[in-house]
Amino acid sequence: MNAGETIPVTVLGGSLGAGKTTLLNHLLTNAGDRDIAVLVNDMGSVNVDAELVAEESDLAVGDGVTELSNGCICCELQDDLETAVVRLARERSFDHLVVEASGVSEPGPVARLFVTSRAAARYDVAGLATVVDSRLFADTFGDGDPERTVAEEGDGSVRPLSDLLVEQVESADLVVLNKRDLVSDAELAAVRDAVEALRPGATVVETDHGDVDVDLLLSDLHDPDAPVGWRAALESDMGGDERDQDGHGDHDRDDHEHDHDETPHAEATYGVTSFVYRRRAPLDPDGAAAVLGDLPDSVVRAKGSLWIAGAEDVHYTYSQAGPSAYVAAAGPWVASRPEFEQDTYRRNHPELDWHDDHGDRRTELVFIGRGMDEDALAAALDDHLLDPGASADAGDYPTEPGAEVALAEPTRERESVPTAGTTPEGGR
Numbered sequence: 001m002n003a004g005e006t007i008p009v010t011v012l013g014g015s016l017g018a019g020k021t022t023l024l025n026h027l028l029t030n031a032g033d034r035d036i037a038v039l040v041n042d043m044g045s046v047n048v049d050a051e052l053v054a055e056e057s058d059l060a061v062g063d064g065v066t067e068l069s070n071g072c073i074c075c076e077l078q079d080d081l082e083t084a085v086v087r088l089a090r091e092r093s094f095d096h097l098v099v100e101a102s103g104v105s106e107p108g109p110v111a112r113l114f115v116t117s118r119a120a121a122r123y124d125v126a127g128l129a130t131v132v133d134s135r136l137f138a139d140t141f142g143d144g145d146p147e148r149t150v151a152e153e154g155d156g157s158v159r160p161l162s163d164l165l166v167e168q169v170e171s172a173d174l175v176v177l178n179k180r181d182l183v184s185d186a187e188l189a190a191v192r193d194a195v196e197a198l199r200p201g202a203t204v205v206e207t208d209h210g211d212v213d214v215d216l217l218l219s220d221l222h223d224p225d226a227p228v229g230w231r232a233a234l235e236s237d238m239g240g241d242e243r244d245q246d247g248h249g250d251h252d253r254d255d256h257e258h259d260h261d262e263t264p265h266a267e268a269t270y271g272v273t274s275f276v277y278r279r280r281a282p283l284d285p286d287g288a289a290a291v292l293g294d295l296p297d298s299v300v301r302a303k304g305s306l307w308i309a310g311a312e313d314v315h316y317t318y319s320q321a322g323p324s325a326y327v328a329a330a331g332p333w334v335a336s337r338p339e340f341e342q343d344t345y346r347r348n349h350p351e352l353d354w355h356d357d358h359g360d361r362r363t364e365l366v367f368i369g370r371g372m373d374e375d376a377l378a379a380a381l382d383d384h385l386l387d388p389g390a391s392a393d394a395g396d397y398p399t400e401p402g403a404e405v406a407l408a409e410p411t412r413e414r415e416s417v418p419t420a421g422t423t424p425e426g427g428r
């Protein structure tokens, strides 16, 4: 970058588990000659997404991937975001910055930071892309009338999560209708209608597994003739009318002003909390599948690493979003690799949490939800802990890196959902 030139930045938002990290990995794999820096925000204290992005790309956490964890960059981590992106632009040269906001981030304030703060001198917002979980959207707004559903769902104390879904769509320049494979054609058409009603003028694309056109995603999506969403919020922030063109109040701004202090924004506004379950012992394969394939409805999103008895050399990742839950074989644990590789890996990743006996083998899961009974969930998993080295049959778990197995799958209207593998047990 030449002095005085600004770097384009794309803000990637969308609901918990909508497919933002999947899309980001697709982008990095298909970026060609572009040098892309990424910043990943996760609301849990363990940044699973940053690790997944780093694992799938040549970038390392702390080098190409910057992580901001345990909070939300649209509110309590705003200052950290500003510092991180200013430092990034000073220390490295790159062509484009992509910021993956956490699933509970309101995208407007994140984009606004690049226009109003110190970061504005270095960056230019190219666009705000919102990834929509089409299955979740169809289920939430089944009657195609999002505004009505939002109004009905609220319990008065916190805003319903569907409110956030609407806001994320209203702010977007590009809406990616992801998880197309989990909805029927009729449901997808209804989702598109609802999205276009909420955000007229946005570019809308339909995908599965984040397979978007990289050129489109990184292009300058700014449409000066459609100043709805975050730009309208920006204008009102700079002294204009407090209501945007659709007549909605600028609630992200209102909320942000009064929950800036102790209570994290996600909890104060949406009642969303997170906790980490971390154990240095393997889980019984069937027991883990039974619990993790049938989580209580209070869990909105769960993800992390699994150490499974009987498959002690395979690092499994677990991912649940609403009615879907999968276990994937990520590859060998570092501790299962030849010693010289272990040494090299550990030298390059000093942050790796290493145990004298078990190396990096661990079960480390982040649970995000509303009204979760953390103790009951932890106890349910603890019931299935085994001693390291205990014999067990993990035959239904995949071993090939990248292969995954469904523990729970959603059903869609009319057509059945293609299975991603066999089901070890249960499911919901």
Ligand SMILES: Nc1nc2c(ncn2[C@@H]2O[C@H](COP(=O)(O)OP(=O)(O)OP(=O)(O)O)[C@@H](O)[C@H]2O)c(=O)[nH]1
Binding pocket: 014, 015, 016, 017, 018, 019, 020, 021, 022, 023, 049, 102, 103, 178, 179, 180, 181, 182, 207, 208, 209, 210, 301, 303, 319, 320, 321, 326
């Ligand atoms: N069936 C299906 N699953 C998908 C698709 N895209 C992503 N997934 C799966 O959905 C889960 C969540 O995907 P992520 O990319 O981690 O979602 P995210 O938005 O980054 O999640 P958070 O950052 O935790 O909010 C993972 O298990 C993905 O493999 C899709 O198009 N179809």
